[in-house]
Amino acid sequence: MWIGEPGKITDSxxxxxxxENCLYLLKGxxxxxxxxxxxxxxxxxxxxxxxxxxxLKKIKYLVIPHSHFDHCGAVPYLKRKFPWGQIAASAYSKxxxxxxxxxxxxxxxxxxxxxxxxxxxxxxxxxxxFDGIRVDRVVTEGDIIDxxxxxxxxxxxxxxxxxxxMAIYVPKLxxxxxxxxxxxxxxxxxxxxxxxxxxxxxxxMESLRKLAAYExxxxxxxxxxxxxxxxxxSILQQGLELTEKFKDYIMEQYQKTGNLDKIAQNLAAExxxxxxxxxxxxxxxxxxxxxxxxxxxx
Numbered sequence: 551m552w553i554g555e556p557g558k559i560t561d562s563x564x565x566x567x568x569x570e571n572c573l574y575l576l577k578g579x580x581x582x583x584x585x586x587x588x589x590x591x592x593x594x595x596x597x598x599x600x601x602x603x604x605x606l607k608k609i610k611y612l613v614i615p616h617s618h619f620d621h622c623g624a625v626p627y628l629k630r631k632f633p634w635g636q637i638a639a640s641a642y643s644k645x646x647x648x649x650x651x652x653x654x655x656x657x658x659x660x661x662x663x664x665x666x667x668x669x670x671x672x673x674x675x676x677x678x679x680f681d682g683i684r685v686d687r688v689v690t691e692g693d694i695i696d697x698x699x700x701x702x703x704x705x706x707x708x709x710x711x712x713x714x715x716m717a718i719y720v721p722k723l724x725x726x727x728x729x730x731x732x733x734x735x736x737x738x739x740x741x742x743x744x745x746x747x748x749x750x751x752x753x754x755m756e757s758l759r760k761l762a763a764y765e766x767x768x769x770x771x772x773x774x775x776x777x778x779x780x781x782x783x784s785i786l787q788q789g790l791e792l793t794e795k796f797k798d799y800i801m802e803q804y805q806k807t808g809n810l811d812k813i814a815q816n817l818a819a820e821x822x823x824x825x826x827x828x829x830x831x832x833x834x835x836x837x838x839x840x841x842x843x844x845x846x847x848x
Contacts, residue, residue, distance in 0.1 A: 572774070581604075582609070588619070588623035589678040592627045611695060615727070616716065626683065661680070723768055732790075743825055769782040813843060817839040
């Protein structure tokens with residue numbers, strides 16, 4: 551079963567944010583927000599938080615799965631809302647957030663989306679400015695944060711999409727949060743997007759094999775929602791098979807045409823149609839596709 555819109559998943563897990571930019575509230579005696587989203591989703595988060603029968607003071611952790619602009623843009627807003635919360639991320643993410651050029655790029659991407667959606671008044675009211683991130687807690691492979699009531703979060707290093715990519719597994723719920731370390735669902739949830747191995751394709755496949763080995767009943771993506779029950783059990787294996795076939799397809803296409811730019815343009819157009827992600831322009835998706843192709847070709 552696919553859940554494409556925010557709402558309650560279990561008593562211990564809520565899907566927050568929007569259809570295309572997903573965060574999760576994981577609840578034990580303490581609570582954790584998984585995912586950093588983009589700043590434009592803050593008005594949605596405000597409505598979701600205000601509608602909860604839950605003590606928001608229990609939110610002790612804000613986890614950033616990786617350092618891309620669409621996975622960390624709402625973190626400064628969240629930190630201002632929950633100043634007692636510890637920001638957790640990988641060591642390399644922490645390094646990335648220390649670079650002024652990167653911070654400015656993330657800020658610009660988030661500001662552009664606010665302007666595109668006409669959310670300037672919400673920006674002023676909620677202070678949605680991306681003004682940098684200070685990581686309070688570095689997490690690495692095997693680290694565990696215990697939220698109480700049996701809710702433990704196990705951190706998994708899953709590089710390939712980025713160098714800093716992390717995934718989370720919660721044994722009690724048999725829930726996994728792969729972020730973009732696996733192909734995420736298309737806009738309608740009927741298929742999976744192309745693998746986005748922007749850092750290293752071999753590492754992406756290796757990470758995906760590791761994630762696919764977990765026993766899963768909830769698979770919560772950062773884009774386009776959550777799979778539960780039988781579909782959740784197989785979705786990462788399907789992603790792995792897609793990733794292996796995609797590599798063969800790209801190599802075959804390149805041998806036929808030798809035209810990297812044309813292949814990238816075709817892939818980007820298809821991805822844009824299937825994914826309908828409003829903050830990724832066709833030009834930007836073409837750049838991503840070209841990067842992934844280069845990682846495959848070596």
